[in-house]
Amino acid sequence: MKRATIDIWVGIFVAAGFAGLLFLALKVGNLASFSTAQAYQVQAKFANIGGLKVRAPIKSAGVVVGRVSSVMFDNESYEAIVTFNVDAQYKFPRDTSAKILTSGLLGEQYVGLEAGGDGVMLKEGDRLRLTQSAVVLENLISQFLFNKAAEGKEGKDGK
């Protein structure tokens, strides 16, 4: 086979290989929607984070506005400190509250932000004051069962 033909085929092969990588990065991965350049870091303390993981989304009104960057345990207050990056184009008031929510019944957990009414905006390194912990299904069920049991007792006593 001639040298030029081999060169062309190898050129096609290498170009196709890089096209495959580009396809994986842009269409399959999240390179296009991924920007860490402009973000500010905010912390929040939760009594219980449930199954929240690093890189879980931060959503406000259902829109992804950032990602969880680290989850730590505070030795003094025995609470979880969640640090997350919020995209710089989204501004939130300082009294914004954070909740840990679950997408769907069995979906992944994420942090939901609910904007407050303060005029001062959140900035790098701030800590959210108002937080609501994850709902732990076991606690919910046991609470429900206890309530039911208490109701049954009251009904009997009434008669």
Place this chain on the structure above:
Amino acid sequence: MAERTLLAGLRQWLESLGHMASSKIWRLGFAARFFVYILLHSGTAFRRFGLTIREIYFAGVLSLIIILVSGLFVGMVLGLQGYDTLQRYGSSEALGILVALSLVRELGPVVAGLLFASRAGSAITAEIGLMKATEQIAAMEMMAVDPIARVVAPRFWAGVISMPLLAALFSAMGIFGGYLVGVQLIGVDEGAFWSQMQSSVDVREDIMNGVIKSVVFGVAVTWIAVFEGYDAPPTAEGVSGATTRTVVTSSLAILALDFVLTALMFTGGNAR
């Protein structure tokens, strides 16, 4: 008398055991020195890049068909099987995640590596082994041409360059196959398929780790292939044995390395 024959038998057995162990270790050391020697003498492979391009043609371009076709079919099977399991839990939209993550993280590098070992690795071993058997390598040495720089290093680098490209094409083709079956044939929602995939496949964490895996497999496979070829006894049997050893050893090396790399890459992030 019986004791003496028993002792002699034991001694012989120990001797053969020791010989076996030391020859294996000697071979391992030879392979390691051979690897360093290739790296030191790979200047020619880059200065005269035409040599390497020729080898990329044989190792990479000619492997394209088998890689693309198997990628497509692996992706299609993943689509069918994944859908069958996921729809039981009512989450058939997660099919995209399943197909993409299993291909990019594991199946792409591993299956492409196994195919590459049996398609290109065996060819490299047979070629170098036959060159040695027909004394072409000795002739090169006579003409003061370094056979490692002229024959071995271009093949080695061609394999290292081709392998990640082939693995990327395998993954891309597999995802396309999963899309064909999942979206076009079964009717999973197209938007959910791609958007769920994009939201859970991370470029650095998943795709780059897959690429790193395929580079490591490329180094391992071509190293084993060129070493077995160069070390093959210069007979017909020797070359055939070396070719078989290349396929077996490099397949086992890929699977073992895959476990080690997966343990290093993917448990650290999830444990936190």
